[in-house]
């Protein structure tokens with residue numbers, strides 16, 4: 001009794017808590033078949049309570065446990081016992097099936113969950129069929145049936161536990177939900193154990209059976225019922241929420257009602273509307289407006305677009321709002337993660353904040369009245385009333401603060417303009433998901449936590465993007481350059497205004513400290529500014545031919561649709577450097593951002609859209625790691641793509657070049673660096689150290705032009721190493737969003753392994769680790785200690801490959817010739833740096849170092865006005881700089897004209 005009592009009491013208390021923790025199921029939804037299963041299960045449970053009552057009545061009802069005679073014969077109550085057992089398993093089956101159906105509708109990504117759902121279905125149904133003869137004929141093996149019942153409980157309840165564990169909700173909620181579910185298992189186990197004991201006692205007709213069996217049995221049955229009812233709570237609540245307004249006489253209508261039956265907003269009580277309201281309950285979950293565990297607002301999980309977009313602001317996802325009657329029930333909450341804008345055809349009527357929950361979403365509070373966007377707290381009810389008064393055409397505009405993540409993610413930052421955020425690919429002027437519906441998560445490298453998800457587009461999604469860019473190109477190529485420049489300048493202005501928000505996003509995608517994120521955005525803005533100027537300076541030539549009656553001229557034309565494969569280390573700069581040149585030239589572009597950093601690219605798309613850049617000119621096709629190779633290949637090989645630009649590793653650059661060779665596509669490759677940094681005895685040591693500090697530790701060493709091999713002349717080597725160590729030791733490694741942080745994490749966990757292997761290799765070959773040398777495991781992100789290796793030699797891994805990590809590798813050299821030879825001893829040739837006050841030597845170095853860019857007494861040579869690009873295996877083509885960059889997106893056409901009468 002005691003065990004039962006504790007288990008059930010605990011369960012019941014926590015079950016009610018669960019309602020608060022998980023909230024209710026999405027209230028915008030019509031009831032689904034599992035909701036009806038719950039109702040049926042609930043009704044059977046009531047029947048069971050009645051039979052329990054009669055069972056008690058025929059067996060010492062009202063008598064205290066200690067007053068029941070020891071020799072009580074339980075057989076007279078058997079009929080009620082039988083009646084009691086009969087509905088027990090069906091009731092549990094109903095409840096379990098409803099849980100499974102509900103989980104199935106959540107459309108979880110996890111294969112494990114899917115297998116568990118389907119196998120649980122099978123076992124639950126199997127149990128139900130197996131149990132009928134046992135119950136009807138009261139035959140053995142009750143014990144096995146009970147065991148099977150327990151197994152089904154464990155299977156069914158373990159699924160929400162797995163899902164909950166994977167959700168990005170506060171830990172305390174996870175723990176509470178898991179406790180509830182475990183208590184559910186425990187409660188059923190205890191109940192079943194007691195039933196087994198009773199059934200065995202009654203079947204053996206034992207006169208000496210413990211009379212408490214009767215009371216225990218009855219109480220356990222009642223308790224199990226209570227547990228069932230409590231477990232049904234969320235569904236019951238959702239159903240009653242759904243129907244209450246109708247019972248009260250309201251008649252919500254939905255867009256689906258309208259489209260299916262032509263009924264207007266006020267026709268919700270019509271026959272058609274009623275049919276449509278219920279006809280979907282057996283339809284496939286995917287066709288319904290359900291919220292996926294990992295999915296999103298647009299296209300899935302939220303209402304479909306209404307016939308006309310209501311307003312231009314915030315223009316994100318727009319859905320019909322037949323949920324307006326439900327708004328009245330929402331209460332205020334604190335942990336917001338999503339916003340919903342309420343609007344009619346003309347006015348913004350309200351901003352309603354929603355919160356993430358594990359299953360579905362709920363609206364928590366009204367944070368502003370929409371007119372101000374200031375977050376003035378007003379009453380939800382009054383907004384709804386105003387909305388209803390103002391227009392029948394009421395829409396909810398899902399404002400993309402987090403609506404993709406409304407159910408799953410908590411934004412780790414706050415934006416002043418949350419409508420910048422989008423979590424779908426941008427094709428034409430639409431935010432779209434992948435055909436497969438698959439998504440991938442975006443992680444914060446500083447915490448290893450996912451905070452968003454994006455479509456995992458595949459090769460099959462490429463055509464739509466390219467065709468959109470191609471359609472746009474047909475008109476964009478004829479737009480005059482001044483208009484293109486104006487758009488670029490407007491994009492520039494909007495990006496300046498969004499700088500603060502964009503910096504936060506960049507920090508949470510890449511891990512780089514906020515100050516560096518600001519630096520990147522300033523650098524990136526230079527490209528929009530620069531290429532706005534370049535647009536109007538595209539010029540051809542006219543020349544006089546050797547034949548006296550001829551004139552030769554060249555004209556420049558945009559090459560066509562272009563594709564950009566963009567890295568994660570400078571997600572804003574690399575996009576704008578490429579797209580700035582492309583748009584200035586009159587080309588359209590499909591950008592494939594890196595899987596680590598899609599959100600900033602999508603913010604740029606939003607800003608481009610706001611700047612008035614025509615639909616299809618700038619498209620962003622997001623994808624995950626797995627789909628990156630096939631999607632990139634499809635982009636490179638698509639016949640409508642005329643030029644590809646890629647920034648990344650030399651290994652992948654070669655693959656891209658191979659793909660492009662099929663169509664002889666024009667190609668710009670910005671590849672690996674392995675850049676040497678030379679410091680001569682006569683250098684200004686402070687200047688060299690200062691520049692190296694900025695260059696080497698910038699984004700934790702994750703820049704293609706970072707100093708990979710640092711050659712220091714023997715005369716100053718030790719002093720240089722000591723100074724570098726002193727300055728580096730003062731770096732504060734931490735999350736990029738923390739104000740004190742001067743060095744953030746690596747962007748991907750893969751980089752940690754590579755860095756560790758390189759340090760180990762150098763150490764084993766005789767290098768000395770004078771600082772750092774290992775991953776920083778005390779923090780949850782992908783941190784690596786700022787590391788200095790001294791005594792490096794040519795046979796070590798770092799000499800041959802880029803680290804892309806915070807590792808400063810110091811080499812000692814004696815003469816200029818030796819330094820140049822060592823510096824050039826690599827297949828790559830992106831950038832080189834030299835520090836000397838000897839002008840002759842500097843000039844010699846400029847000529848002799850094999851690299852596309854030479855930093856002379858500087859470690860910072862990247863700028864919009866400066867041609868960027870490497871030689872050797874660091875790639876070809878230039879980005880930024882006068883003429884050269886825009887030329888990458890132009891074709892030159894030669895015209896030859898014969899004239900008469902002029903020779």
Ligand SMILES: O=CCCC(=O)O
Pocket residue numbers: 569570573702703704705862
């Ligand atoms: O990592 C590559 C780009 C770095 C830069 O543009 O300065």
